[in-house]
Amino acid sequence: DVVMTQSPLSLPVTLGQPASISCRSSQSLVYSDGNTYLNWFQQRPGQSPRRLIYKVSNRDSGVPDRFSGSGSGTDFTLKISRVEAEDVGVYYCMQGTHWPLTWTFGQGTKVEIK
Amino acid sequence: QVQLVESGGGVVQPGRSLRLSCAASGFTFSSYGMHWVRQAPGKGLEWVAVIWYDGSNKYYADSVKGRFTISRDNSKNTLYLQMNSLRAEDTAVYYCARGIYCSSTSCSYGGDFDLWGRGTLVTVSS
Numbered sequence: 001d002v003v004m005t006q007s008p009l010s011l012p013v014t015l016g017q018p019a020s021i022s023c024r025s026s027q028s029l030v031y032s033d034g035n036t037y038l039n040w041f042q043q044r045p046g047q048s049p050r051r052l053i054y055k056v057s058n059r060d061s062g063v064p065d066r067f068s069g070s071g072s073g074t075d076f077t078l079k080i081s082r083v084e085a086e087d088v089g090v091y092y093c094m095q096g097t098h099w100p101l102t103w104t105f106g107q108g109t110k111v112e113i114k
Numbered sequence: 115q116v117q118l119v120e121s122g123g124g125v126v127q128p129g130r131s132l133r134l135s136c137a138a139s140g141f142t143f144s145s146y147g148m149h150w151v152r153q154a155p156g157k158g159l160e161w162v163a164v165i166w167y168d169g170s171n172k173y174y175a176d177s178v179k180g181r182f183t184i185s186r187d188n189s190k191n192t193l194y195l196q197m198n199s200l201r202a203e204d205t206a207v208y209y210c211a212r213g214i215y216c217s218s219t220s221c222s223y224g225g226d227f228d229l230w231g232r233g234t235l236v237t238v239s240s
């Protein structure tokens with residue numbers, strides 16, 4: 001099974017400062033069609049998850065451009081250029097390459113304001 | 115309005131059954147695969163099951179295989195999750211999420227999980 005490992009698991013940040021979350025997979029996430037199916041989700045307190053980024057670096061509609069995704073193969077990163085109060089929550093990476101056997105989430109990274 | 119609304123959660127004893135529903139609106143339900151994802155209290159997200167847009171294929175997480183059944187009724191725009199032999203470890207908020215879009219000729223892979231419901235809480239306890 002593919003294992004997704006995020007770091008750090010807790011990320012205290014100062015408002016206006018950048019933040020970065022790492023996600024590593026135990027296997028390459030490059031699919032046979034050449035695409036890499038790595039998504040990022042945000043879950044604010046008390047809310048459902050919301051997809052922010054799909055296929056490594058594509059921002060969903062309505063997602064502020066301070067969020068960006070990058071990476072390849074097994075190493076991926078979500079960056080927030082300047083953290084705002086509304087960014088507090090838990091962020092998950094998820095692989096969708098090794099379907100239909102499974103879709104796998106990372107453990108989650110809790111972002112909080114210092 | 116494009117949305118998913120789950121229902122059917124509640125408190126159930128170990129070993130009993132429960133059926134969850136997910137009502138879709140605002141989009142062509144019959145053209146999308148659908149997922150169930152759960153989240154135990156204070157824990158992370160766990161993918162549970164997926165069903166193809168036409169119901170032709172279904173896949174499950176090992177943790178629920180043989181106990182849970184995913185199904186859909188495209189005439190009612192509704193997704194279901196039949197949960198049998200429930201265990202304490204099945205206690206979680208269950209979310210439905212939209213899967214990939216398929217036209218008559220092709221599917222758009224990588225578009226999963228762009229729409230989520232608010233979830234329904236299932237508590238397995240004696």
